Amino acid sequence: DSGVTQTPKHLITATGQRVTLRCSPRSGDLSVYWYQQSLDQGLQFLIQYYNGEERAKGNILERFSAQQFPDLHSELNLSSLELGDSALYFCASSPRGLTQETQYFGPGTRLLVL
Amino acid sequence: KNQVEQSPQSLIILEGKNCTLQCNYTVSPFSNLRWYKQDTGRGPVSLTIMTFSENTKSNGRYTATLDADTKQSSLHITASQLSDSASYICVVRLNTGGFKTIFGAGTRLFVKA
Numbered sequence: 001d002s003g004v005t006q007t008p009k010h011l012i013t014a015t016g017q018r019v020t021l022r023c024s025p026r027s028g029d030l031s032v033y034w035y036q037q038s039l040d041q042g043l044q045f046l047i048q049y050y051n052g053e054e055r056a057k058g059n060i061l062e063r064f065s066a067q068q069f070p071d072l073h074s075e076l077n078l079s080s081l082e083l084g085d086s087a088l089y090f091c092a093s094s095p096r097g098l099t100q101e102t103q104y105f106g107p108g109t110r111l112l113v114l
Numbered sequence: 115k116n117q118v119e120q121s122p123q124s125l126i127i128l129e130g131k132n133c134t135l136q137c138n139y140t141v142s143p144f145s146n147l148r149w150y151k152q153d154t155g156r157g158p159v160s161l162t163i164m165t166f167s168e169n170t171k172s173n174g175r176y177t178a179t180l181d182a183d184t185k186q187s188s189l190h191i192t193a194s195q196l197s198d199s200a201s202y203i204c205v206v207r208l209n210t211g212g213f214k215t216i217f218g219a220g221t222r223l224f225v226k227a
Binding site for chain 1: 145146158159160163215218
């Protein structure tokens with residue numbers, strides 16, 4: 001158990017809908033990362049937050065947004081969902097978001113868009 | 115173009131045997147290279163992190179090597195166990211202002227009894 005929690009574990013929705021994925025980092029970690037893992041594209045970095053502020057952006061679509069709240073939990077919002085958004089979404093955390101830090105991954109949320 | 119290529123795509127070995135997984139990258143400027151183990155349907159777990167100046171790093175039965183000149187890394191697994199069956203992902207981070215990270219496609223390892 002990494003100490004990172006994600007809810008829900010599974011999510012099934014329809015095209016065009018909007019969903020919110022939630023992540024609680026390890027106790028004491030200030031930085032949160034979101035990743036998408038699909039069968040055809042592998043793991044991709046989406047976005048990083050540090051202490052409530054966006055720190056880095058990766059391959060995140062404009063239909064997706066995220067935020068980190070004062071209690072350090074984070075939410076990833078996916079809107080106007082398409083079939084291709086079906087994937088595993090992972091959240092990871094690290095103490096200070098530094099380059100050499102180990103990131104601890106949560107169990108993931110499996111999203112299926114029908 | 116920044117790329118990370120892993121080989122082989124998949125590998126089957128007998129329990130107790132050793133194996134070596136390869137990672138070649140064409141990433142610049144290089145910051146660090148990580149190896150992750152990912153069990154099916156679960157989040158990746160960090161095995162090693164190596165910077166430009168590190169040649170070897172071990173984590174139990176896992177030993178990673180890095181040759182920054184040839185831009186190659188390997189992950190050696192000693193005395194494999196059934197629980198080593200997983201995907202092993204090589205990840206290279208660029209030394210840029212953002213969080214530019216290139217993921218390999220992974221090597222799927224099957225350890226048989």
